[in-house]
Structure formats: C-alpha cells, structure tokens
Amino acid sequence: MTERPMYLVLLADPAFTDKNLNLIHFAQENFKDQALNAVVVAPASDAAVAAYEQAGLNELDVLTYAQFSKVKVAQTAASISEFLTGQSHSVVLFGNDFGTTSIAKQVAAKLHEPLLTHINAVTAVDAGWQVQKRVYGGNLLQQLTLASDAPVLLTCDVAGVDETVSATTSAATVVKNQAVTDVVAADDVDYQALQTAVDQLEDAKVVVAGGRGMQGPDGFKLLQQLADRLHGSLGASRVAVDAGWVGKETMIGMTGKTVVPDVYIAVGISGAFQHTIGMDQSKYVIAINTDPDAAIFKLANYGIVGDGEAVVKQLLSKLKTPVTS
Amino acid sequence: MKSLVFIKSVRKLNADPQLDAQGQVNADADVGINYVDKLAIEAGLQLAGTDGSVTVASYGDPQATESTLRDGLAMGATKAVAITSDLLTDQSNQVGLGVVLAEAAQQLGDYDVILTGDQAKDDVQGCVGLRIADALQLPYFDRVNQLTLNGDQLDYQLLWEHGNVNGSTATPAVISVTDTINKPRLPSFKTKMTAKRAAIDTVDVAKLTVMDAATWKKLNGAVVAQRFVPKPERPAAKIVNYDQGSGAAIDELMATLQQQNIL
Numbered sequence A: 001m002t003e004r005p006m007y008l009v010l011l012a013d014p015a016f017t018d019k020n021l022n023l024i025h026f027a028q029e030n031f032k033d034q035a036l037n038a039v040v041v042a043p044a045s046d047a048a049v050a051a052y053e054q055a056g057l058n059e060l061d062v063l064t065y066a067q068f069s070k071v072k073v074a075q076t077a078a079s080i081s082e083f084l085t086g087q088s089h090s091v092v093l094f095g096n097d098f099g100t101t102s103i104a105k106q107v108a109a110k111l112h113e114p115l116l117t118h119i120n121a122v123t124a125v126d127a128g129w130q131v132q133k134r135v136y137g138g139n140l141l142q143q144l145t146l147a148s149d150a151p152v153l154l155t156c157d158v159a160g161v162d163e164t165v166s167a168t169t170s171a172a173t174v175v176k177n178q179a180v181t182d183v184v185a186a187d188d189v190d191y192q193a194l195q196t197a198v199d200q201l202e203d204a205k206v207v208v209a210g211g212r213g214m215q216g217p218d219g220f221k222l223l224q225q226l227a228d229r230l231h232g233s234l235g236a237s238r239v240a241v242d243a244g245w246v247g248k249e250t251m252i253g254m255t256g257k258t259v260v261p262d263v264y265i266a267v268g269i270s271g272a273f274q275h276t277i278g279m280d281q282s283k284y285v286i287a288i289n290t291d292p293d294a295a296i297f298k299l300a301n302y303g304i305v306g307d308g309e310a311v312v313k314q315l316l317s318k319l320k321t322p323v324t325s
Numbered sequence B: 001m002k003s004l005v006f007i008k009s010v011r012k013l014n015a016d017p018q019l020d021a022q023g024q025v026n027a028d029a030d031v032g033i034n035y036v037d038k039l040a041i042e043a044g045l046q047l048a049g050t051d052g053s054v055t056v057a058s059y060g061d062p063q064a065t066e067s068t069l070r071d072g073l074a075m076g077a078t079k080a081v082a083i084t085s086d087l088l089t090d091q092s093n094q095v096g097l098g099v100v101l102a103e104a105a106q107q108l109g110d111y112d113v114i115l116t117g118d119q120a121k122d123d124v125q126g127c128v129g130l131r132i133a134d135a136l137q138l139p140y141f142d143r144v145n146q147l148t149l150n151g152d153q154l155d156y157q158l159l160w161e162h163g164n165v166n167g168s169t170a171t172p173a174v175i176s177v178t179d180t181i182n183k184p185r186l187p188s189f190k191t192k193m194t195a196k197r198a199a200i201d202t203v204d205v206a207k208l209t210v211m212d213a214a215t216w217k218k219l220n221g222a223v224v225a226q227r228f229v230p231k232p233e234r235p236a237a238k239i240v241n242y243d244q245g246s247g248a249a250i251d252e253l254m255a256t257l258q259q260q261n262i263l
C-alpha cells in the first residue's frame, strides 16, 4: 500500500507494564499484509530482541542506552525523533497509555509531523489509510482519511485488540542494534510512583464496578468479594472515588482507565458518558440498578432492576457453593 | 503572570449528536465552554496575582465563540479574543488548528504562559497544545495537575503512568491542564453582568509567520477527508426485575456468567 515503511514505537521499559505486544497485534490486525518495522528503545538489547524477534515484524531497530527510562519524557522523545528523522517513514504507531501518549506528543512536536490520537481501527482505502476514533463520548465514530504516504503519527487504542492474533508473516525479523551514543541530557524531573504501582484492572477479563448506588465503603467490600470470586478486578465510578469509598486507581472512564473485559458488571452506576467511554467496548455488560431508566441499561446485555447490595449478597451466597459444569 | 488561555465551545452532550448527509455533526446544538478549559482559566486566574492578567481566546462558529468567550469573562478573564481564519477547513481542523492558534498567540503577544485543556470532550484529540508549542518553539507539558509560580519559573506536577512527575520550567511555556487540577470558580452576578457588556477583540489569521509553507502543508494536508458515523447499535438488553424471594434473577445471572465462561 505505502511505499515508505511504517514503524511501531516500542518502549521497553521494565518499570512499566509492557503493552508492546498488544500494539504489534493491533498493527497486524489493522495493517494487513504490510511490512511492519519496529523501533524499540530499551536499556539493553538482549531482552528487547528476545521479546520481539518472533513477533512477525519485518525489521527491528533496537536503540539502547543504559539510562533509558520512559519517564524521562524529553530524553526518550529525543532518541525516537532522532531515529525517525533519519528514516523515511509513513505511519508511525504508538501505544495509548498516558506516558506513551505524552512521549508521542513531544515526538510530533520535534518532527513537526501530525499526530492523531486514540485510533481504534484502520482500513485500507484507495490511496492509503482511513483511521477511526471514538468521539463525542463514544456516541460517534470519526473516520479520517490520511493523505497517501504522508508521515502521520498515531496513538492506538489497543484496549480492544484480540491478543490471539498471530503473526501473518513469519519471516525472521532483521535485527539492527544501535547503541545511542549522543544521549541528550535527561529531564530534570522527579518521578514519584504511587503505592499501587502494579494494577491489573486494565488487563482484567472480568471487572466488577460500583457507583453511588453502592451507598458506601461496605458496598465496595461486597464488590471486592465478588471480583475475587470471579477472578476479576474492582472498578468504580468517579462519584465513588471522590467519596473516598475506593482508591482512585479503580476509576474507570474519561479521567480514569479504559477497560475492555469479557464481562463488565456495573452495580449502582448510572451510565454517564464520562464513565461509559471507559467501559463501553466491554464484550458483555451486566448492569444492576434500581432505576429501570438508567442509561447504563442501554449498553447492557443483561440487566437486573433491583438493589445492588441485595443482588450482590445473594449472588455471593450462591457462588459459595462450588459450581460444577 | 500573564496567561493566554485557549478555550473551545463544545456541544453539550445531553442529546445524541445528529449527522447530516455528509456525515458532519449538525451545528445547531446547545454549546458551552469545554469543561476542562474552565480549569485552565482558573489556573490562569490563580497565577495572575495582583499585576497579572488572563486573556481567553477561541476559534470557531462566531455565535458559539462569542458565548464561550463571555463565559470566560464571567469567570474573571480580563480580555477576550475571537479568532477567525480562512486557513482551516473541516479536514484540517484536526491538525492545523493548533498552528492557527499559535499564530494568533504570536499576533497577540504579551503572555508568560499559554494554557489549554488537556482534551476537548467532543473530539478528544489532545493535540492542540503540542501544536501551539511546536509552532512557537516553546516547551510543552501535558496532563499538568498542579501549577505554581516560583520566582519567574513555573513548578508543575503532571500525571504519569502509576505516579506523578514534578519539575519546573522557564516561561514562556505551553501547559495543558487535567480535569482535576482545580475547582473552577463560579461567576458572580456582578462578573456575569460585566461579561455581558464587555468588548470582544478579534484576531484574523490570514497568513502564517510562525511556520514555513512546507511544514504547514505537511501538517495541514495530512488528513484529506473526515466524516462521522454513528456508533454500531448494541442489541437491546434482557432486563429482569429482582425478586429476592424467588431468586430467579440470580439463577439467570449465574447461567449468564457460565455462558460467558467466567464460572
């Protein structure tokens, strides 16, 4: 399709959850039959090569310097920009998490190249690509046709990718290692990790989320039990987080996390778009709410009109008896 | 400190946006100031001190722009500027807009910091701030969740993966604020009345001085067509009433969980 090569930017920082394979899968699903090149930035090359050489990529360029850390945004962006300046390229793909998005913005500024964010699907059109994103609180999809062969940076919403997609081109990856010698000075910043550095919510297969309708912290203890029983993670609406009933790392939505579990159970959540934008791509949605007209029922597959606490308590009592199937 | 705050009019999302035959959003909607942009104004007001100022500026449909700018004045902004330009089309809005805003900033001058919201709630692009910084060659910080004046530097805290980053920057700089940085003040009756009568300045961006033609072409020409489509319909939910006595809803819920392979 395009003459100039496409690149994926993979930031292999062991300190942060590695979503790079998801990005590779996203690219394979969306840019079918394209040769995918990747530039990996990593503190050392061995682990990076091992992680990606069998991933169905065409060429792997590994940029290494011992001090690499994603959190040094300006430094990281400078290394990527310098690499991309030297390579003719068309589309360049980044992940969509906070940190990577901030880095992508700095790269776009340094290269004076366009950046489009939150892309969740791509289709081939006559002269190039049409990319799609969710806008207006998830109510509309916006489709943008890119100029053929133009350099455009994209951050990709990889939450919905099917991780089972396997490499279509199994040709061995060509690996080029490059030690970065002229590392720019690190940003003079200080990073404070929050206590809950590792959280599973974004990758959970089951999310049990509560809102104002859970009435208080005790309601959330019940939801936590349900989440544990279903091997899932606890989520919450902003109202519940602001009230202090649960930690802010559980918040789902515009200001919080985006989750795409197999099953999302929303208890006592009204379904404001600021919340649903973070969960409406879930594969199966179960809603429990006292109000039969709650907006959340519009995007549910199964709904129970009733008191959240009572429903969850009864469900837990049934779940205590082991299920034989 | 003198702030220049870019604010956007967005439609209120209480009704589903309607599309015309070309796949464009009907413009007749009820609009208001993008929520996070109020927080950018508040941040500017807090930085202003006694001898500072806050200018709000906006590009868009003339009527919507005027009402949004008056909302900004009602919060306490000292000056309001409506930006017009023939350089943008529906397509180029996505990428070129930030450059046009940068040019407007250049014409206006007289700022120590440029503030924007982190993203507009309609198009969630989040790129306007970076484009302004790129065109004006200023440092750029996004997801800024705390901002304080420290001598002639700005100390910032920004939200990052699993934590916060603290740093400081010289001015001028471009800063995009999060929707948790502060609580925007409410306009008083008095400020609303003043805002109603205040004059609104205009700046027309007819040509670019902040960027060469080739770079502008690369940015502005990247998107050649743009349309909206409705989100795919979800099949209607099966909804049952809870009756604790019979427990039927719970049995069905258990069966559903089994069907979904999570039990």
Ligand SMILES: Cc1cc2nc3c(=O)[nH]c(=O)nc-3n(C[C@H](O)[C@H](O)[C@H](O)COP(=O)(O)OP(=O)(O)OC[C@H]3O[C@@H](n4cnc5c(N)ncnc54)[C@H](O)[C@@H]3O)c2cc1C
Pocket: A210, A211, A212, A213, A214, A236, A237, A238, A239, A240, A251, A252, A253, A254, A255, A256, A257, A267, A268, A269, A270, A271, A272, A273, A274, A275, A278, A288, A289, A290, A291, A294, A306, A307, A308, A309, B035, B036, B179
């Ligand atoms: C800029 C901005 C960003 C935002 N970002 C987010 C975000 O990221 N995430 C987010 O979640 N929100 C966000 N919000 C807030 C959002 O608009 C809603 O206010 C919020 O999602 C509502 O939370 P809720 O559903 O828990 O509460 P409510 O809207 O108050 O709904 C409570 C629901 O519980 C039901 N209920 C009451 N009692 C019971 C009971 N006993 N059993 C069962 N159900 C019961 C009610 O019928 C109602 O439907 C944001 C808002 C703004 C302005």
Ligand SMILES: Nc1ncnc2c1ncn2[C@@H]1O[C@H](COP(=O)(O)O)[C@@H](O)[C@H]1O
Pocket: B006, B007, B008, B009, B034, B036, B037, B040, B057, B058, B059, B060, B097, B101, B115, B116, B117, B118, B119, B120, B121, B123, B124, B125, B126, B127, B128, B129
């Ligand atoms: N038309 C506009 N006029 C003025 N400021 C804007 C406009 N569009 C976006 N902005 C600013 O840029 C921020 C990010 O918008 P966006 O990049 O569209 O998500 C907003 O929060 C505003 O501060």
